[in-house]
Amino acid sequence: MSVRLVLAKGREKSLLRRHPWVFSGAIARVEGKASPGETVDVVDHKGGWLARAAWSPASQIRARVWTFDYDEAVDIDFFIRRLQKAQQWRDWLAARDGLDSYRLIAGESDGLPGITIDRFGDFLVLQLLSAGAEYQRPALVSALQSLYPDCSIYDRSDVAVRKKEGMALTQGPVCGELPPDLLTIEEHGMKLLVDIKAGHKTGYYLDQRDSRFATRRYVKDRRVLNCFSYTGGFAVSALLGGCSEVISVDTSEEALAIARQNVTLNQQDLSRTQFVRDDVFKLLRRYREQGETFDVIVMDPPKFVENKNQLAGACRGYKDINLLALQLLNPGGILLTFSCSGLMASDLFQKIVADAAVDAGRDVQFIEQFRQAADHPVIASYPEGLYLKGFACRLM
Numbered sequence: 001m002s003v004r005l006v007l008a009k010g011r012e013k014s015l016l017r018r019h020p021w022v023f024s025g026a027i028a029r030v031e032g033k034a035s036p037g038e039t040v041d042v043v044d045h046k047g048g049w050l051a052r053a054a055w056s057p058a059s060q061i062r063a064r065v066w067t068f069d070y071d072e073a074v075d076i077d078f079f080i081r082r083l084q085k086a087q088q089w090r091d092w093l094a095a096r097d098g099l100d101s102y103r104l105i106a107g108e109s110d111g112l113p114g115i116t117i118d119r120f121g122d123f124l125v126l127q128l129l130s131a132g133a134e135y136q137r138p139a140l141v142s143a144l145q146s147l148y149p150d151c152s153i154y155d156r157s158d159v160a161v162r163k164k165e166g167m168a169l170t171q172g173p174v175c176g177e178l179p180p181d182l183l184t185i186e187e188h189g190m191k192l193l194v195d196i197k198a199g200h201k202t203g204y205y206l207d208q209r210d211s212r213f214a215t216r217r218y219v220k221d222r223r224v225l226n227c228f229s230y231t232g233g234f235a236v237s238a239l240l241g242g243c244s245e246v247i248s249v250d251t252s253e254e255a256l257a258i259a260r261q262n263v264t265l266n267q268q269d270l271s272r273t274q275f276v277r278d279d280v281f282k283l284l285r286r287y288r289e290q291g292e293t294f295d296v297i298v299m300d301p302p303k304f305v306e307n308k309n310q311l312a313g314a315c316r317g318y319k320d321i322n323l324l325a326l327q328l329l330n331p332g333g334i335l336l337t338f339s340c341s342g343l344m345a346s347d348l349f350q351k352i353v354a355d356a357a358v359d360a361g362r363d364v365q366f367i368e369q370f371r372q373a374a375d376h377p378v379i380a381s382y383p384e385g386l387y388l389k390g391f392a393c394r395l396m
Contacts, residue, residue: 002032002039002040002041003030003031003032003033003034003038003040003041003055004030004031004032004040004041004042004043005022005027005030005031005040005041005042005043005053005055005062005063006027006028006029006030006031006043006044006045006047007022007026007027007028007042007043007044007045007050008025008026008027008028008045009028009045010045011025011026011027011028011045012044012045012048012050014026015042015050015051015065015068016050017381018068018381019381019382020053020064020065020108020113020381020382021061021063021064021065021108021113022042022053022061022062022063022064022065023060023061023062024060024061024062026062027062027063028045034055034057035055035135036055036056036057036058036131036135036165036166036167037054037055037056037130037131037132037133037134037135037136038054038055038135039052039053039054039055039066039074039132040052040053040054040055040063041053042063042065049070050068051065051066051067051068052065052066052067052070052072052074053065053066053132054066054113054114054130054131054132054133054135054136055131055132056130056131056132056165056166057131057166058131058164058165058166059130059131059164059165059166060164061130064108064113064114064130064132065113066078066111066112066113066132067111074136074139075139076139076142076143076146078139079112079136079139079140079142079143079144080143080146080147082105082110082111082112083104083105083143083144083147084147085110085111086104086105086110087104087147089375089377090102090103090104090119090375093374093375097187097188097209098186098188098189099186099187099209100120100121100185100186101118101119101120101121101185101186101187101194101204101206102118102119102206102375103116103117103118103119103206103207103373103375103376104117104118104119104124104375105117106375106376106377106385107129107385108379108382108384108385109376109377109378109379109382109385110377110379111379112133113130113132113133114128114129114130114131114132114133115127115128115129115130115133115140116129116202117144118201118202118203118204118206119151120179120183120185120194120196120202120203120204121183121185122150122151122152123151123152123153123154123179123183123196124144124148124151124152124153124154125153125154125155125156125196125202125203126140126153126154126155126156126157126174127156127157127159127201127202128140128155128157128162128170129157129159129161129162129165130165131165131166131167134157134162134165134167141153141174141175145175151176152173152175152176152177152178152179153173153174153175153176154172154173154174154178154179154196154197155170155171155172155173155174156171156196156201156202156203157169157170157171158170158171159201171197178197179196179197181195181197182194182195182258182261183195183196183203184265185204187209187212187213187233188209188212188213188237189240190212190233190236190237190240190262190266191262191265191266192204192231192233192236192262192265193231193258193261193262193265194231195231195258198254199231200230204231204233205230205233206373206375206376207340207372207373207376207388208233208234208300208338208372208373208388209373210370210371210373210374211234211300211336211338211370211390212233212234212237213237214336214368214370214392215234215237215238215241215296215298215336216237216238216240216241216242217241218241218296218334218336218392219238219241219242219243219246219295219296220241220242220243221242221243221244222243222244222295222296223243223244223245223246223293223294223295223296224238224243224245224246224247224294224295224296224297224298225246225247225249225294225296225297225298225325225328226238226246226247226248226249226298227249227280227284227297227298227299227300227301227321227325228249228250228280228299228300228301228302229248229249229250229255229256229259229275229298229300230250230252230255230259230300231255231258231259231262232248232255232256232258232259232260232262232263232275233262234248234298234300235248235259235262235263235273236262236263236266236268238296238298239263239266239268239269239272239273240266240268243272243296244272245272245273245274246272246273246274247273247274247275247276247294248273248274248275248276249276249277249278249280249283250276250277251277251278251279252277253277256275256276256277259275260273260275280301280321281320281321281324284321284324284325284328285324287328288324288327288328292328293328293329293330293333294328294329294330294333295329295330295332295333295334296333296334296335296336297325297328297329297333297334297335297336298336299321299322299325299335299336299337299338300336300338300340300390301317301318301321301338301339301340302340303340303341303342304317304318304339304341304344305341305343305344307343308343311343311344314341314343314344315344315348315352318339318344318349318352318353318356319352319355319356319359320356322335322337322352322353322356322357323356323357323359323360325337326356326357326360326362326364326393326395327360327362329362329395330395331395331396332394332395332396333394333395334392334393334394334395335353335364335391335392335393335395336370336390336391336392336393337353337390337391337393338370338388338389338390339388339389339390340387340388341387342384342386342387344389346369346386346389349389349391350366350391353366353391353393357393362395362396363395363396364393364394364395364396365393365394365396366391366392366393367392367393367394368391368392369389369390369391369392370388370389370390370391370392371386371388371389371390372386372387372388376388
């Protein structure tokens with residue numbers, strides 16, 4: 001007999017709307033004993049079956065739903081079906097946009113909660129972020145080997161969120177070849193170097209692909225400041241868009257070194273570039289004191305907020321950095337500003353930028369809105385899947 005999570009009366013509403021999470025406060029009792037990650041049945045207070053989910057006793061999200069279909073078992077065939085369905089959409093996107101790299105599995109939005117898989121050429125990079133995902137690792141890897149026999153698999157489950165699930169961080173080869181120190185991928189006509197083994201996340205920020213491409217529309221013959229530049233994707237796109245100069249700022253010398261290589265790889269003129277290792281907040285204040293100005297500023301910071309308790313501080317950080325950027329823009333200049341904090345709603349982020357404009361004494365028009373690329377879909381029942389948002393703002 002399977003383990004059952006019995007929900008408190010009235011707490012089944014979100015599951016009836018097919019939201020994939022069950023929080024600890026919604027559970028009245030657990031019937032039976034389950035190991036972390038094991039598959040359990042979720043029932044309402046009368047015993048009516050609702051879903052099949054992964055049990056996670058160490059997390060506030062106590063269960064993540066695998067399926068709402070009573071007749072669907074969670075086994076290798078289950079993962080094969082989910083992967084095939086996800087691949088159909090990515091095949092269309094890859095053909096449309098000329099991609100050889102994309103997010104293959106976007107967690108809950110692809111029906112595989114806690115699982116991220118990015119494909120870089122013939123390398124599949126895994127992040128298993130929940131107890132259920134880790135428990136199902138053997139089945140998932142078997143499904144991947146069956147569907148992608150020519151691909152190597154590499155694990156980048158070295159992210160702090162695993163600690164909330166009571167799991168250790170893991171990293172290393174799963175099967176096949178080791179990835180090279182730098183792997184070349186293609187995106188909208190750019191060649192970009194990716195560090196799968198030691199780069200941020202799974203090696204690169206695939207979610208910003210559309211925003212990088214959109215940058216080209218704003219930069220012709222303009223001076224560009226690229227903040228939190230990482231390995232220079234925005235910088236290369238700006239150069240391809242005909243900017244007069246682009247200055248890339250990051251705290252990592254290793255990332256800036258790859259950014260230089262990316263410029264050369266795309267046969268762009270290094271004399272139109274600068275690479276500055278510095279703290280963006282401090283540098284923007286120094287630029288303001290020196291009277292430096294720019295025509296376009298890209299502001300793509302790391303996540304400022306990990307939980308609701310940090311939201312107020314994150315709002316102040318976003319406001320401060322956007323205020324400084326607006327003060328450095330020439331009239332008619334463009335600020336491309338982003339937030340990848342899932343807890344930062346798009347309307348709140350827009351209000352923060354608007355408040356920054358008021359405090360900076362600048363009039364700003366919002367002229368374009370951005371979100372994560374289409375290989376990072378957001379299923380309707382799980383709006384939390386929309387985490388990346390951005391705006392193109394024109395200084396009047």
